[in-house]
Amino acid sequence: MANTPSAKKAARKIARRTAINKANRSRMRTFVRQVEEAIATGDQEQAASALRLAQPQIMKAATKGILHANTAARKVSRLTRRVKALG
Template sequence: MAQHKSAEKRARQTKKRTDVNRARRTVARSAVKKVETAISSGDKAAAQAAIKLAQPELDKSVSKGVVKKGTASRKLSRLNARVKAMA
């Protein structure tokens, strides 16, 4: 447990930041899952609409430091490829 005033404050700040980052990560994962659901259902229009909503969410998570840039780029690239491959 924290022994100094500054360490106690750090612990409080870390807890708040963790909660915020967890919420941001959840929003990004949900957006990706919506795209994957649309792809598996075979609805190309819904998949394209979902990916347009997922891209800014992933970009936002990168700018906030929740997800690394390469990870988001890779996810978007693979999702885009899967949407384009739909018949």
């Protein structure tokens, strides 16, 4: 456990930031899951619209440091390729 006042404050800041990161990561995963579910049903129109909503969330996660930029780009690329393959 933190003993100094600065260490206690740092622990509070970390806890606050962790909660924010967890919420943003969960939000991103929800959007990705919606795209994957649409792909599974085979509905390209629905999958494309879900991808249009998911892409900004994935890139926002990269901007906020939740994902590495290359990881985010790879996820978007793979989802896009799968959506196009439906058509």
